[in-house]
Amino acid sequence: AQSVTQLDSQVPVFEEAPVELRCNYSSSVSVYLFWYVQYPNQGLQLLLKYLSGSTLVESINGFEAEFNKSQTSFHLRKPSVHISDTAEYFCAVSARGSARQLTFGSGTQLTVLP
Template structure:
């Protein structure tokens, strides 16, 4: 079975400061990994995804994430945050061996402080 752990439920960050949102996964097989963002009362929007190839993945809105197989992590980073980045962020995993189930973490609420 696969699972995702997001270690921080809430992360406050000052505007223009860097941020890292942590994500660790567990799976017995190779995986695909995703980060989504959710603004209040809306659905989820894809930020970036790792399918294969380069372990450093760049996404929208200046976010990037690095896949680390040995540490089973997929942390999300942004060098300088803006007020508009205030939202909830979800990490998700799906194995690539035919299991169609997409499993999400519990989310991290990012609050940008002016």
């Protein structure tokens, strides 16, 4: 079985500042890793995912995450945040070969302040 720990439940940050949302996972097998974003009153949207290959993955809106196998981490970063990035972010893990069986973390509320 897999598990996910998101170390920060809330992260406030000023606009145009950098941000890192932390995610650590536990698994006895190889994994796929995902970040989902949930805007108020909306469903979860896939932000980015790591399946294989390059350990650094990027989204279309400037976020990136790096898979670190030795530290079992998949932290999400953005060099300069916007007000519109305010949302809840969920890290999720699945066993490799089983992307339909996701285990989610408890989420991190990112609030971007003007």
